[in-house]
Amino acid sequence: MMQTHPWSGFANAHVFVAGGTSGINLGIARAFARCGAKVAVLGRNPEKAANAAAELGPQALGLAADVRDPQALGAALEKAVEAFGPIDVLISGAAGNFLAAATDMSCNAFKTVVDIDLLGTFNVVRLGHQHLRGAGSSVLTISAPQASIPTPLQSHACAAKAGMEMLTRTLAVEWGRQGIRVNALVPGPIGDTEGMRRLAPDDESTKRTASLVPLGRYGTLEEVANAALFLSSPLASYISGTVLNVDGGYSQGGAMFRMGA
Numbered sequence: 001m002m003q004t005h006p007w008s009g010f011a012n013a014h015v016f017v018a019g020g021t022s023g024i025n026l027g028i029a030r031a032f033a034r035c036g037a038k039v040a041v042l043g044r045n046p047e048k049a050a051n052a053a054a055e056l057g058p059q060a061l062g063l064a065a066d067v068r069d070p071q072a073l074g075a076a077l078e079k080a081v082e083a084f085g086p087i088d089v090l091i092s093g094a095a096g097n098f099l100a101a102a103t104d105m106s107c108n109a110f111k112t113v114v115d116i117d118l119l120g121t122f123n124v125v126r127l128g129h130q131h132l133r134g135a136g137s138s139v140l141t142i143s144a145p146q147a148s149i150p151t152p153l154q155s156h157a158c159a160a161k162a163g164m165e166m167l168t169r170t171l172a173v174e175w176g177r178q179g180i181r182v183n184a185l186v187p188g189p190i191g192d193t194e195g196m197r198r199l200a201p202d203d204e205s206t207k208r209t210a211s212l213v214p215l216g217r218y219g220t221l222e223e224v225a226n227a228a229l230f231l232s233s234p235l236a237s238y239i240s241g242t243v244l245n246v247d248g249g250y251s252q253g254g255a256m257f258r259m260g261a
């Protein structure tokens, strides 16, 4: 007998992607849309949100709110639920970043990244939780290698993402009895993203970063999206509290030994 593909279960599922209007998170939204899901993408910029929704197709909704603003975020979640019903897959990926030494950062600069990455993630999962369908729902946070690799010029992102991973693992424990799985995805250097344009802005830094990846190259948006589909699907039904690297081996420490380009 023909087996149905586990990802076909996403047809008409409600997938809510905070930060889904660009980059890695838009790549993830595209993958779910291709599986037939109803995808709500949320970003700060209304025009980017509308453009992303138009690209994702008729079953998509673009919402504008800042994850730092619980009231606006709560209203956006309600709009999504009105349109698509309870949320099956909740993804928190909104992030902010810039390169700066700790001594060149104002207190507000550090706070800004913690506010977006860590507190913003809490807002998304805390307010999104009450709209989850329930047992079988999946929550996914998008972290970064900085969570476990102390990285110069990234003290804000290192601190925020480390907190985010611990929040993710703690909620996996709190929400496990409800049948809700909570996992984190850790994309390494991924091409065609705002993050890498900021962190490795020229050819030389791009080459240097790629040479630190054991697989010797940047990853693609599709490779991250595949991992998001897996973690949100029934194939991962016994996986919760996991922090999954999608980074070509970048975070394994051996990356410090250059293997040649």
Ligand code: HXC
Pocket (backbone or CB within 6 Å): 095, 096, 097, 098, 099, 100, 104, 105, 106, 107, 108, 109, 110, 112, 113, 144, 145, 146, 157, 187, 188, 189, 194, 195, 196, 198, 199
């Ligand atoms: C020092 C800086 C700075 C810089 C901003 N600030 N840029 N300080 N060096 N390069 C300071 C400002 O002076 C201000 O402090 C404070 O930070 C807040 O800045 P605002 O511009 O007012 O904040 P806001 O408009 O909210 O913008 C947030 C932002 C911005 C993070 C600063 O860059 C942004 O909107 N980014 C969103 C897009 C983005 O970053 N995408 C990449 C995510 S990738 P004062 O004291 O003057 O008030 C990612 C993955 C990382 O996160 C891992 C990849 C491997």
